[in-house]
Amino acid sequence: MATAGVAVANGSGGADTKAAFKEIYSKLKEEMLEDPAFEFTDESLQWIDRMVDYNVLGGKCNRGLSVIDSYKILRGVDVLSKEETFLACTLGWCIEWLQAYFLVLDDIMDNSQTRRGQPCWFRVPQVEFKTASGQLLDLITTHEGEKDLSKYNLTVHRRIVQYKTAYYSFYLPVACALLLAGENLDNFGDVKNILVEMGTYFQVQDDYLDCYGDPDFIGKIGTDIEDYKCSWLVVQALERTDEDQKKILFENYGKSDPACVAKVKDLYKELNLEEVFHEYERESYTKLTADIEAQPNKAVQTVLKSFLHKIYKRDK
Numbered sequence: 001m002a003t004a005g006v007a008v009a010n011g012s013g014g015a016d017t018k019a020a021f022k023e024i025y026s027k028l029k030e031e032m033l034e035d036p037a038f039e040f041t042d043e044s045l046q047w048i049d050r051m052v053d054y055n056v057l058g059g060k061c062n063r064g065l066s067v068i069d070s071y072k073i074l075r076g077v078d079v080l081s082k083e084e085t086f087l088a089c090t091l092g093w094c095i096e097w098l099q100a101y102f103l104v105l106d107d108i109m110d111n112s113q114t115r116r117g118q119p120c121w122f123r124v125p126q127v128e129f130k131t132a133s134g135q136l137l138d139l140i141t142t143h144e145g146e147k148d149l150s151k152y153n154l155t156v157h158r159r160i161v162q163y164k165t166a167y168y169s170f171y172l173p174v175a176c177a178l179l180l181a182g183e184n185l186d187n188f189g190d191v192k193n194i195l196v197e198m199g200t201y202f203q204v205q206d207d208y209l210d211c212y213g214d215p216d217f218i219g220k221i222g223t224d225i226e227d228y229k230c231s232w233l234v235v236q237a238l239e240r241t242d243e244d245q246k247k248i249l250f251e252n253y254g255k256s257d258p259a260c261v262a263k264v265k266d267l268y269k270e271l272n273l274e275e276v277f278h279e280y281e282r283e284s285y286t287k288l289t290a291d292i293e294a295q296p297n298k299a300v301q302t303v304l305k306s307f308l309h310k311i312y313k314r315d316k
């Protein structure tokens with residue numbers, strides 16, 4: 001294992017924290033590339049080096065940095081030792097590496113064009129990866145005939161987002177910080193529930209931004225409508241449509257034809273789903289704030305509030 005890095009003094013993703021975090025990424029990647037367990041050729045080493053940088057870097061690193069920030073709050077310190085910094089950053093990068101894997105997979109399944117303002121990895125010229133991607137896409141498209149909007153509802157959506165986003169994006173960073181601080185996770189069941197609720201709210205924001213966000217600003221082109229996703233917006237639409245409106249939705253949702261996408265978006269506008277989302281956001285913030293303030297541990301309260309502050313009314 002690589003040796004510990006520099007100490008971290010700034011909180012909440014400050015310049016020193018990000019610099020230390022980036023430095024340890026380089027150490028971890030170097031160690032991976034030099035691992036004798038792998039018999040890499042020079043060409044494959046270059047490919048892996050580029051692939052890891054392309055997919056792991058470029059994001060905001062909120063999940064990874066949250067491990068460090070949360071650990072410092074739980075420890076009640078402003079400065080971590082070199083060893084603590086290395087351990088917290090390593091756990092943080094484990095989550096960021098996992099996130100990168102999920103994003104690459106998600107882009108393949110969605111047949112997306114861009115991610116973080118650059119072409120999706122599977123669209124970068126490389127024959128072997130394109131072959132594997134094509135096989136996966138072929139597997140996915142064989143299920144086209146199984147499309148049935150009537151199966152989409154809030155319960156299904158909630159189940160999807162909890163496992164897709166909430167656990168690894170919100171609970172996992174805090175769980176890592178709690179374990180690093182020597183805590184027993186069994187004593188933090190309420191904290192887990194709050195973070196899962198926060199992750200659900202975060203994914204609803206993502207669903208909203210997929211339709212209403214500026215692609216140049218958020219770094220990707222939304223494709224939930226074309227990809228027949230069980231999006232919060234379509235679930236809300238299904239609950240509010242009359243028979244004629246439902247017919248429009250069933251006939252046009254999940255089709256890549258821009259005219260069909262436009263009809264779905266026109267229906268969303270007719271149903272005033274933007275305001276429905278803003279009301280949901282207000283209610284979620286109020287409930288989450290109340291649940292957080294009910295926590296007896298002030299340090300845990302601070303951690304949870306820092307998470308909520310980062311995502312409330314985000315626009316990317």
